[in-house]
Amino acid sequence: MNQTFQNELSEVITKFPDLSIRQINGQDILKGILDICDESSSVTGSFSVEIHSTEKFPYRFPKIFEVGGEIPCNADWHKYADNLCCLTVEQDEILICRRGVSLLYFIEKMAIPYFANQLYRQKTGHYLNEYPHGKDGVKLFYAELIKSNDVKFWHSCYEHAFLNTRTGRNEKCYCNSGAKYKKCHLPVEKKLHIIGKQKVLDDINWITA
Ligand SMILES: [Zn+2]
Known part of the structure; x- marks a missing residue:
């Protein structure tokens, strides 16, 4: 119970x-x-x-x-x-x-x-703001979270989040948006940490397989 x-x-x-x-x-x-x-x-x-x-x-x-x-x-x-x-x-x-x-x-x-x-x-006949079922849904989730449809960039974001690549909070973000890291992909990486390193890696590999 x-x-x-x-x-x-x-x-x-x-x-x-x-x-x-x-x-x-x-x-x-x-x-x-x-x-x-x-x-x-x-x-x-x-x-x-x-x-x-x-x-x-x-x-x-x-x-x-x-x-x-x-x-x-x-x-x-x-x-x-x-x-x-x-x-x-x-x-x-x-x-x-x-x-x-x-x-x-x-x-x-x-x-x-x-x-x-x-x-x-x-x-x-159609949904409003729904993730599609299965792999397409997970793919859309990550595309929105990471703010990119480019799977190569997802790998960069994963590596930056988990493999000790350091960017200062006030430096420009590595995604080249021109925005500060702390306002751009730092919050994204925090969410990836909540989901978990292994799960994120498994998901990215599954989506791109
Ligand atoms: Zn960024």
Whole structure:
């Protein structure tokens, strides 16, 4: 049983009265309806969900399942065969959870936007601000993080971040943007450190393989 998850349940059901606490295999879960609203607070869609804890919560997301069958179980729709919803790429999740996330934050800032996006896709046929599934999604994540589509530069950034190449904070950045290092690729490298040296290297090699 994950105590952090447990402790936050009552706060969540106060805020979301359509969710209630149930037990599955001796574990408390949240089950019920999540309403998605537009800017004027009218409900534009409702999804039947279950939210389960994970061992790593709050340093990883809990698991959320869409159990009402509104969304097809299809990787391209970011939903797996067991109804598990894929909210973002793992690397992004690591960054978001670096100081821990609350269950409320997860529901309000991750789950609800995910379902709002699903509604948008049902209406328009395409997503807004979503990472594509699989390798393309991870590639886009790194391209945005490193601020470059050039995989050769990703290697330079990796080496600079992890292999002791030093640039002074106030010197010009090695990417030739003309900006100071501290405002350019230093913050990028800090994020790479949170993701972890081996994982970044594995990801870059996987993407470029
Ligand atoms: Zn730079």
